[in-house]
Amino acid sequence: MGKLHIVGGGAIxxxxxxxxxxxxxxxxxxxxxxxxxxxxxxxxDGQTTMLKPAKFAPVALAETDVLILPLxxxxxxAALLQWLPYLTQQPxxxxxxxxxxxxxxxxxxxxxxxxxxxxxxxxxxxxxxxxTGDVYVQYTGVGATQIGAPDFGTGTPQTLTALSASAPxxxxxxxxxxxxxxxxxxxxxxxxxxxxxxxxxxxxNPLTALHNIQNKYIADTEFEQSxxxxxxxxxxxxxxxxxxxxxxxxxxxxxxxxxxxxENFSSMHQDVAHGRQTEIDxxxxxxxxxxxxxxxxxxxxTLLVERVKALSL
Ligand code: PAF
Numbered sequence: 001m002g003k004l005h006i007v008g009g010g011a012i013x014x015x016x017x018x019x020x021x022x023x024x025x026x027x028x029x030x031x032x033x034x035x036x037x038x039x040x041x042x043x044x045d046g047q048t049t050m051l052k053p054a055k056f057a058p059v060a061l062a063e064t065d066v067l068i069l070p071l072x073x074x075x076x077x078a079a080l081l082q083w084l085p086y087l088t089q090q091p092x093x094x095x096x097x098x099x100x101x102x103x104x105x106x107x108x109x110x111x112x113x114x115x116x117x118x119x120x121x122x123x124x125x126x127x128x129x130x131x132t133g134d135v136y137v138q139y140t141g142v143g144a145t146q147i148g149a150p151d152f153g154t155g156t157p158q159t160l161t162a163l164s165a166s167a168p169x170x171x172x173x174x175x176x177x178x179x180x181x182x183x184x185x186x187x188x189x190x191x192x193x194x195x196x197x198x199x200x201x202x203x204x205n206p207l208t209a210l211h212n213i214q215n216k217y218i219a220d221t222e223f224e225q226s227x228x229x230x231x232x233x234x235x236x237x238x239x240x241x242x243x244x245x246x247x248x249x250x251x252x253x254x255x256x257x258x259x260x261x262x263e264n265f266s267s268m269h270q271d272v273a274h275g276r277q278t279e280i281d282x283x284x285x286x287x288x289x290x291x292x293x294x295x296x297x298x299x300x301x302t303l304l305v306e307r308v309k310a311l312s313l
Pocket of ligand 1: 098200201204205215257261264265266267268
């Protein structure tokens with residue numbers, strides 16, 4: 001078995017590392033800032049797992065290794081540039097982030113033939129500072145990870161059996177991730193899964209950030225008009241980009257995720273609360289960008305981008 005290399009010391013990356021440790025998958029972590037890297041994880045039953053010390057610098061990876069990048073989209077290009085000299089054996093690279101634009105950034109640097117997987121996760125994790133000053137990661141919600149290979153517009157979905165035959169390296173990487181932090185569910189149409197997550201983030205994230213509320217409150221009637229407008233615009237843009245969605249189903253799904261993660265503060269809410277850069281460009285900004293290309297007016301998404309950006313001025 002190869003090794004799992006986790007870039008960044010965010011909550012999801014640390015959760016993957018802790019779960020890999022618990023499940024006996026060899027791994028290393030490469031946080032940007034070693035001081036903010038959690039030292040242990042706390043599971044929902046109160047048990048804890050110690051993380052091994054983080055690495056300082058990239059190392060040359062083997063073909064059987066997996067490099068996973070649970071980063072913000074805007075951090076991806078710099079991270080890939082740093083790792084590029086160490087990827088000559090073409091280990092599998094896995095992108096795991098909210099929003100869109102990662103595939104474009106990765107293919108620009110790695111090329112279209114590179115063994116690449118795209119993933120989205122619904123696991124919940126939070127970095128917490130203990131009274132001792134140590135940082136730990138808390139598992140806040142059991143979820144699942146959806147993963148698949150980009151088809152680069154060929155429009156031919158591959159089953160996992162077909163992928164195992166045509167690209168065993170990718171199938172092995174999926175199996176490794178499933179052992180590290182299960183469940184990892186293969187999606188033959190990963191782009192549809194990513195756009196579905198985009199619709200959820202496009203509604204929950206800006207509304208929770210702008211109104212300083214937990215996820216569950218976006219279901220309140222005062223946000224109905226905005227929810228409908230975001231979902232309608234999203235659906236028009238997605239359809240124009242060749243993805244089949246209908247606005248009612250999109251809206252229903254958003255509400256069910258808001259309910260399931262009701263007590264959470266969204267990642268954008270947290271970014272605003274801690275004065276960090278938000279992912280608005282990769283979420284509603286991506287919808288606006290695609291809408292421009294397709295000549296579709298998207299006033300609600302445009303306004304949300306402006307308003308979220310104004311929060312950090
Ligand atoms: O970005 C987030 O916070 C999450 O993707 C989600 C699903 C909105 C839950 O908080």
